[in-house]
Amino acid sequence: MMKHENEELQHPTGSQPSANEESFEEQASVHTGAEESSPAEGSLEQELEQTKQLAEKWQRQAEQHRELYLRALADLENYRRRARKEKEEVAKYAVVPFLEKLLPVLDNFERALDAADQSEDARMLQEGIEMVYRQFLNVLSETGLTMIETEGKPFNPHEHNAVMQVETDHMAPGMVVEELQAGYRYLDRVIRPSMVKVSQ
DSSP states (O other), X not given: OHXXXXXXXXXXXXXXXXXXXXXXXXXXXXXXXXXXXHHHHHHHXXXXXXXXXXXXXXXHHHHHHHHHHXXXXXXXXXXHHHHHHHHHHHHHTTTXXXXXXXXXXXXXXXXXXXXXXXXXXXXXXXXXXXXXXXXXXXXXXXXXXXXXXXXXXXXXXXXXXEEEEEOOSSSOTTBEEEEEXXXXXXXXXXXXXXXXXXXX
């Protein structure tokens, strides 16, 4: 009987742990779990810091690009202003080269008039006027203005203005017989048709 009671009081190997032992294991387990979560929190903080740095980098670049855009916009506006002013200047003074070429013609007209005052020879006056006339035509030709050919040419309604039809034996019908007023062409555009007589 005593032997049986002593056996009940002893704790053989493999028996259940005590309450204190269970409490110690739970605390160890909780402590171990806390240590395992620390690396994850550190990784999140590192990613957050990297994201902040990246956002700051993109913001700096955006500010730089905005500054470059505003500078380019200002340069473009200045260029447009200069181009508009230059265009106005060109349009305003485009006729100057032509006028410079006409000045010698005016000089020769003055010389011809002076010569006519000092001489009664009509032949000299005629020659002087013809010389100035040819010079004037040359200046006009250099600028692109040319006379339209008429007499002996087929009638062209785009270049000739027929005001009269005449009968003639030495020309076929539809030919320009006589020019009554000269016509002119500027480059490839007729600015005034010739006034002509046309054969029937």
